[in-house]
Amino acid sequence: MSDKTILIVEDEPAIADSIAFALGKEGFIPHHVMLGEQALAAARDLAPALVILDVGLPDISGLDVCRRLRQFTEVPVIFLTARSDEIDRIVGLEIGADDYVTKPFSPRELVARVRVILRRAGNGAAPAAPAVPHAAPAAARTPAFELRAAEARILFAGQPLDLTRYEYLLLKTLVEHPGHVLSRAQLMDRVWCDAPETLDRTVDAHVKSLRAKLRAIDDNADPIQTHRGMGYSLQPGA
Numbered sequence: 001m002s003d004k005t006i007l008i009v010e011d012e013p014a015i016a017d018s019i020a021f022a023l024g025k026e027g028f029i030p031h032h033v034m035l036g037e038q039a040l041a042a043a044r045d046l047a048p049a050l051v052i053l054d055v056g057l058p059d060i061s062g063l064d065v066c067r068r069l070r071q072f073t074e075v076p077v078i079f080l081t082a083r084s085d086e087i088d089r090i091v092g093l094e095i096g097a098d099d100y101v102t103k104p105f106s107p108r109e110l111v112a113r114v115r116v117i118l119r120r121a122g123n124g125a126a127p128a129a130p131a132v133p134h135a136a137p138a139a140a141r142t143p144a145f146e147l148r149a150a151e152a153r154i155l156f157a158g159q160p161l162d163l164t165r166y167e168y169l170l171l172k173t174l175v176e177h178p179g180h181v182l183s184r185a186q187l188m189d190r191v192w193c194d195a196p197e198t199l200d201r202t203v204d205a206h207v208k209s210l211r212a213k214l215r216a217i218d219d220n221a222d223p224i225q226t227h228r229g230m231g232y233s234l235q236p237g238a
């Protein structure tokens, strides 16, 4: 795999050009295609270090492109999206996006994100479960949640949750400290300790997807409280 080749999948040439220019200036080798099918072929042929993938493509949706990419590669993907409802789908579908950028965006900021993700990826595949500092007991229980750390599993209302790694670690941290307000920085420290440049909105996005999974089990449940400007907590008694 080329550690410099970045695949840009974008059907609007002006946007693709601005990204390619910004990448080239930073020493990357941009490769641009306009269609999803071309993207899948290029991903196989070029083995790029990262894919910048527009969600709205003329032939197949970027979300489907990502799903098909995941059948043969773990290449990091940054989505480009013009619509906030697409963000919900990107986050909700768990199709393995590493980040997303909302149009209009600054190509320089996008390139900075590319660097962060590549640095993270270059630090070696993440261990299965990073040690959480200030480790709490291996099992914890609140009225609604049961944490089975040995199984890396959390039950909500008696039902096992199907969580991604970061969702699990995030919820685990909240369940271990019921009623405590944890700032985004604290959550990043504890949950994303192997990904030091996590953004506040990464935390927010994972809280959002967690809430959706909890609602899928209990429509009325909203045990994760938002404290504006402060952080999140598990509702006391939840």
Ligand code: CA
Binding pocket: 010, 011, 012, 054, 055, 056, 057
């Ligand atoms: Ca488009």
